[in-house]
Amino acid sequence: MATASYKVTGMTCGHCEMSVREEVSEIPGVTDIKVSAETGDLVVTAVGEIDDAAVLAAVTEAGYSATPAFRGGSSRSAGL
Ligand SMILES: [Cu+2]
Numbered sequence: 001m002a003t004a005s006y007k008v009t010g011m012t013c014g015h016c017e018m019s020v021r022e023e024v025s026e027i028p029g030v031t032d033i034k035v036s037a038e039t040g041d042l043v044v045t046a047v048g049e050i051d052d053a054a055v056l057a058a059v060t061e062a063g064y065s066a067t068p069a070f071r072g073g074s075s076r077s078a079g080l
Contacts, residue, residue: 001047002045002048005042007041008041009066016062020033020064021035023061027044027046027051029047030050031046032045042055042059
């Protein structure tokens with residue numbers, strides 16, 4: 001189980017959130033998605049490792065852009 005956070009720019013309302021949620025949910029292994037247009041926060045939980053590139057591509061597919069955000073308490077190393 002892994003959790004990864006991202007900052008999404010360009011979202012303005014609930015429909016934006018839904019678009020991002022739909023695209024990210026198509027990534028294999030994703031079990032939970034938290035997204036807020038207000039803060040731009042996107043938190044993805046998945047079984048196994050999370051492929052940053054896949055998440056960023058999914059957000060791009062939805063029409064927005066994302067960057068990886070600070071990770072705390074995750075088993076993965078962000079190399080920071
Ligand atoms: Cu919107």
